[in-house]
Amino acid sequence: MHAANVPTASPLRTILLCFIVAILEGLDLQAVGVVAPAMAATFQLDSAALGWVFSAGLIGLLPGAVFGGWLADRFGRKKVLIGAVILFGLFSLLTAYSASYEQLLAARLFTGLGMGAALPILIALSSEVASVGLRNMAVSLTYCGVPLGGAIAALIGLFSVSGDWRFVFYVGGVAPLLIAVLLMLWLPDSRAYRDQGLPLRDTSQALMGQGRGFSTLLLWCSCFCTLTILYMLLNWLPTLLIERGVSHLDSSVIQVLFNIGGVLGTLLAGRLMDKGRALMAVVLAYLGMFAALAALGMVEQLQGLYMAGMLAGACAVGGQLILYALAPRIYPAKVRATGVGAAVAVGRLGSMSGPMLAGKLLAAGAGMSGLLLAVSPLVAIAALSAATLLGRDK
Template sequence: MSKVVVLEDVVDRQRFNTVRVAVIVLCFLVMFFDGYELNLIGYVGPALISHFSISKAAFGPVISAGLAGFMLGALMLGDLGDRFGRKRVIIAGTILFGALTLIAAWSSSLGIFIALRFVAGLGLGGAVPNAVALNAEFAPARVRATTIGVMFVGYTLGGAAPGWAAAVLLKEFGWRSVFYLGSCLPLLIAATMIFILPESVRFLAANKRIKELRILLAKMQDEPLPVGDFEILSNEVKAPGSPSLQLFKDGRGPDTLFLWFAFVSCLTSILFVMAWSPTLVAGLGIDPGRAALIGAMWQTGGAIGSLLITRLLDRFGILTIAFSVLLAIPLVILIGRVGTSETVLMIVILIGGLLGSGGQVGLNAIAGTIYPTMIRSTGVGWAFGMGRVGAILGPLIGGSLVAAGLDVRNLYVVMSLPFALTALSVALLFFRGTKRARLVDALTG
């Protein structure tokens, strides 16, 4: 009788090993340069405006091109990882955005520059959902959300990195040097991933690539695999037909819609606070430089929340996110009511970011775990793509309310309300999961 190795047991029992370290570090770096690329333009904007001799009003498409590309890439390219493997898509996407960022630095016209930024965004949109899926598939269940949270600390640090690079390089070497840094390093990382990044064990199992799977499992186990012939048991299967359509099959439709609604509503509130707070706080009479620092406290809190909320998510389950975003509501309201005390504003925005953006990272973790392997990167891609709708709506709605003359106190009240819709969506996901678990117990008990 042949011996049996259960794939899920190997993944869940593993401790830190070279395979997990490689996945965590390389996916962290992918997210770091995702943050770098998507926030790059804001830090070199004045230099670009001067270089292309355009007005500030004409600069909008330059900012939005990469974001639009990411949204479309996440929606359209996420499922490539479910078809051809996570590793290939992550590497291809990283090469794409690295190479096009380098080429964009030497664009001969504004139109070419915008087009290159858009296509670079497509590469990011394909790489990031697959990096989330790969990280989730190698992480033990007990720390899966936390592992994804670590990834998104990379995004937060990467979002600030162009500012650090611009402060050091811009005056001496010009705006192109900031682009060089954001292109050459991703290309170097892509080359490293070719040799070091493993393919997902669950993807290998679903696609019956047994020889590769055995080699990888041997590196992940503390104990050696059985000698001689042995069978690898796994519940992973390959999806028939379109992975995107699978998001709505086998009872997954409501979960998919609730997840999308949670992403859209949560990012609507978050991006309003991030985009408008420096301006609104400065309007209270605070120095613009200090107002920018106060506004940055939201992202600082978000980095802390990425680790804290996902750790709580691993321990206490999905309702952690609902409570987190509900607690963010009074903090957002307080931003418009505490006056001009810089210390109080910093504390309020810091804690608000911890709860609000920390809750969003928790949603990212759910997107990485709620779907089976056969459609995981597709599910993550669609959730991220839909989330960009909220990222666009937040600043737009806020701008419309400001133009309509709504005062700051009530503005923050209105824009905190999407967090309540996020909590409702997460609660519905929880109750659907609980109902399914009870049904399984009734059928198998």
């Protein structure tokens, strides 16, 4: 495709479109948790069967991130993003129309594939369209759509907008299909992709060769540890709070505050990085994560738990934003989406490990305080890896 035939669009419009897609992804990621009790009643699912419904979507995220980034580097960011958005929109709708448990699992799996493919492309696109001085803020503006979408899902559960659990999947299905049309009309392909020529055939060498191997490993390590903690909190925090005597309503409020904190944390982290204070962003994110985990385990007053929940979201989601903002800087344009996709995929391994690790520790009698203490070393490992990566990026 020649540059003359490519529709022009401002970077702001590209970032806005990516932000909207990220909101829809965040909405669907937390939708199952919001409607889980009603869904379980409809399909007569026990806890183990419901756990597989949660896992099916997360399992789909992993290959989606790997192959979505790889396909985007080979065939263009725009084409693959549109395909991914249509995929997760269609299968979100099919979640609502599932007539059996098996259909429900398949729908969640393919929804996860689409969402997994979309995220690394959103990060690569927003990084590439922004000026150098605003590149990290562009990524943060895009990525903050994910916790914002999660907050919307939590609000749907909090205020019970509809008695039908399928409502959230109607929204999560129709909206992406409408946005896909806007992407076709208004989203240009990445200039970096258009100008790069033929894609590289051996992307593994590109990720690990030319002095990038150690940086790639540091990025993967920090992504894995950070997402292990983030998804442990997303999945278990409401249950743990209720076990501490917090009401269901207050637990839902804390979940909403967690996601709002995530939005604020991503924006602050992106701004600090663009100001040349990336190390300060890392220190604030991971020290804050230590403090939030300790407060969630020890604070008794409800107002303190509200603040701890918001701080935990700001630091966990903000810490992940730092890594997603660093990832595009490590790799050349020819493999940028592949590199980001690989980092997202490794992080998804952590997102699957976190809830399982928490379950095993709680089953062993660790309790909330013991669980949060047990995962503290992961915070230190993530922080050290991110700080070392920053040192190599200079």
